[in-house]
Amino acid sequence: MCDISLEFAGGAELLFESRKKQSVSLPPQDRPWTIDLLVKWLAKNLLKGNPEMFIHADGSGVRPGILVLINEIDWELLGGKDYRIQNNDSILFVSTLHGG
Amino acid sequence: MKSCTKCSKNIACLKRPKTGDALCRECFFDAFEQEIHWTITTFNLFSRGDYVAIAASGGKDSTVLAHLMKVLNDRYDYGLKLVLLSIDEGITGYRDDSLETVKRNELQYGIPLKILSYNDLYGWTMDKIVAAVGKKSNCTFCGVFRRQALDRGAMQLGVDKIVTGHNADDIAETVIMNVLRGDIARLQRCTSIVTGSEGLIPRSKPFKYTYEKEIVMYAHFKKLDYFSTECIYSPNAYRGHARAYIKNLELQDPLSILNIIYSGECMSLREGTKLPSKGTCSRCGYISSQEVCKACVMLEGLNKGVPRLGVGKTSKVIKKMEQLKLSEDSDRSPTKPVVSHSTTEVPSRKSSVLRETTLEW
Incomplete structure (x- = not known):
């Protein structure tokens, strides 16, 4: 089991029924959960808005322009899409694509 | 976990696109604020005593800009008088929400706010325009009207200068769009840090060299109150493509953003190229x-x-x-x-x- 808390901000929450925070339990699987796998899982299970605003056009992961912070640290410092998600991680997706 | 490349004390929380440095929060705030101060002083964006209008939409860029103008004006004693200027396009469910954010910013930063509406200026709200024009090309109306509205609002206020929150990503995007449209006149103008000198109130972009990622991270770590949404009328598909293109390039090499701006700056017109007469x-x-x-x-x-x-x-x-x-x-x-x-x-x-x-x- 992998329990994590998710947060969406900067307009990304609009793609998830305007829910800014939610806790989820990722189902057990053979390989470890990575950010890429989480994004695919989110797209399938929780995403309600336009997928193009969240997922890369080739379906490979999060769309460039969405920032990811893991426990308040820039994911680029933690291995990016291949970061292995740990139990109790808090993962934040912030859109830079939405306007003001 | 990486430690900060600058202070080596704290845990790094952000990788800077421009330098690749891994910085902790405090060192990032410091570097970010210093850079904006550097841009303001190097390009002489203001003079002591200037009355400056901050174009404020309630979004991330203008909220961070308003916050920084206040902080830097106090810290470095620029001697500026500041005012927030917001344009109300009259889009129910979009602008009315973001204007609430600007009203909170007025109190948070202690900067007076002036709101000017399309309805006051033109007798038409965007809601009414869309009802008449349809959803296609209503962005053209909004863009044309907004540009004038800011100038008119600034004139009414009697300000000396206007600042906008356009960042490096926005400018790179605009360079690409102007190339794609063959719009040579705008291609020449769009990289200028100050525009509108002839007969218009000068407009400047203190975030010209600032990455969108850092603006959003700054707003997040400082817990600034901003509003983000998509305009309900049009996703502006063309700009959307340019935006996706820029962001994909940035992923490969973050410097490509600054390189596009630099290339835009270096492009010069062949002698004899006709430009629209002003x-x-x-x-x-x-x-x-x-x-x-x-x-x-x-x-x-x-x-x-x-x-x-x-x-x-x-x-x-x-x-x-x-x-x-x-x-x-x-x-x-x-x-x-x-x-x-x-x-x-x-x-x-x-x-x-x-x-x-x-x-x-």
Whole structure:
């Protein structure tokens, strides 16, 4: 089991029924959960808005322009899409694509 | 976990796109604020005593800009008087929400706020315009009207300067869009850190060299109160493509953003290249390359029940305006001589240089 808390901000929450925070339990699987796998899982299970605003056009992961912070640290410092998600991680997706 | 490359004490929380440095929060705040201060002083964006309007939409860029203008003005004693200037396009469920954010910013930063609406200025809200024009090309109206609205608001306030929150990603995107449209006149202007010197209030972009990622991270770590949404009327697909393109490039090499801006700055016109001549609108006095400015043409169309006038090519617009004028004159007095527009320079259809497209800058 992998329990994590998710947060969406900067307009990304609009793609998830305007829910800014939610806790989820990722189902057990053979390989470890990575950010890429989480994004695919989110797209399938929780995403309600336009997928193009969240997922890369080739379906490979999060769309460039969405920032990811893991426990308040820039994911680029933690291995990016291949970061292995740990139990109790808090993962934040912030859109830079939405306007003001 | 990496430690901060600058202070080596704290845990790094962000990788800077420009330098690749891994910085902790405090070192990032410091570097970010120092850079904006560097931009302001290096390019002499302000003079002591200036009255400066901050174009405020309630979004991330203008919220961070308002916060920083306040912080830097106090810290470095620029001696500026600040005011927030917001434009209310009249889009229910979009602008009314973000204006609430700007009203909170007014209190949070202690900067007075002035809101100017399309309805006050033009007698039309965007909601009404969309009802008349439809969802296609209403962005053109909004862009043209917004640009003038900011200038008019600034004039009403009597400010010396305007600052906008356009960041490096926005500018790179605009360079690409202007290249794709062959809009040489705007390509020349869009990389300037200060624009609008002739007869208009100077506008500057203190975030010209600032990455969007850092603006958003700064707002997040500082817990600044901003509003983000998508305009309910149009996703502006063309800009969306340019945006996706830029962000994909940034992923490969973050410096490509600054390189695009640099290339835009270095492009110079061959001698003899024709540019639209700058004049003033014969109706409202606003700066215009045509006899009648785009906003007045659009208003004429809206008010006379030909809402799409002003959306198409300039040459066609001029023809249509003449027809409108003809019918108007014949309504009034059949004997009255028709005012000839033959003095108006009609651009050739092939000349993309003269084409009026969406004004967003």
